Amino acid sequence: MALLLLQLGAHPNEIAATQRDECIEGGAFFLDFSRPLGRLRWCxxxxxxxxVTMSLIVPVVHQGEGSGSRSIAVDRGDPYFAELQRLWKERFPRERARPSSDVPAEKVDADFATQFPDDAAHRQRA
Structure with missing residues (x-):
């Protein structure tokens, strides 16, 4: 399934990312502009x-984490491939505000597996 980027009303200054039709309430992942965008190239x-850049390694952070440790792979054929590069040029590096409360690691892991079911190769922390 392709990546979906969207704005959530409760988080107007962040960009949510998912591979589902919508984000899980309380379990959203946002693009993490505090970390660099990675590139996987072929030569x-x-x-x-x-x-040539064939895939982007996109840092994401759970809404309940202060600092992110996960990333997702976005291949060259994804509709957001160029947009992600533009967003990183525009916004990196940017500090992220601490969440009002931290979420247990087990919930973050479960939310990641739910939000990014096609990203098995990057399920482990980066």
């Missing part, structure tokens, strides 16, 4: 420095 072999 005869996969690398991070030379060649």
């Amino acid at each position: 005869g072999a996969w690398n991070r420095r030379l060649g």
Whole structure:
């Protein structure tokens, strides 16, 4: 399933990301502009420095986390591929405000698996 970016009324200054039709209430993930956007390139072999960018490694942070540790892969064919690069040029680096309350790690893990079911390769913390 393709990535969906959206604004949530309760978080007007952040951009939510999901691979579902909508975000889970209380379990949204936002683009994390406090960390750099990663690039996976092809130039005869996969690398991070030379060649054509084929995938982006996009940092995300749970709404209940102060600092994020997860990322999702967005391939070149995704409709938001160019938009994500533009957003990082415009907004990186940006500090993120601490949430009003922290969420247990188990909930963050479960929400990530629900919001990004197609991103099995990046389910582990980056």
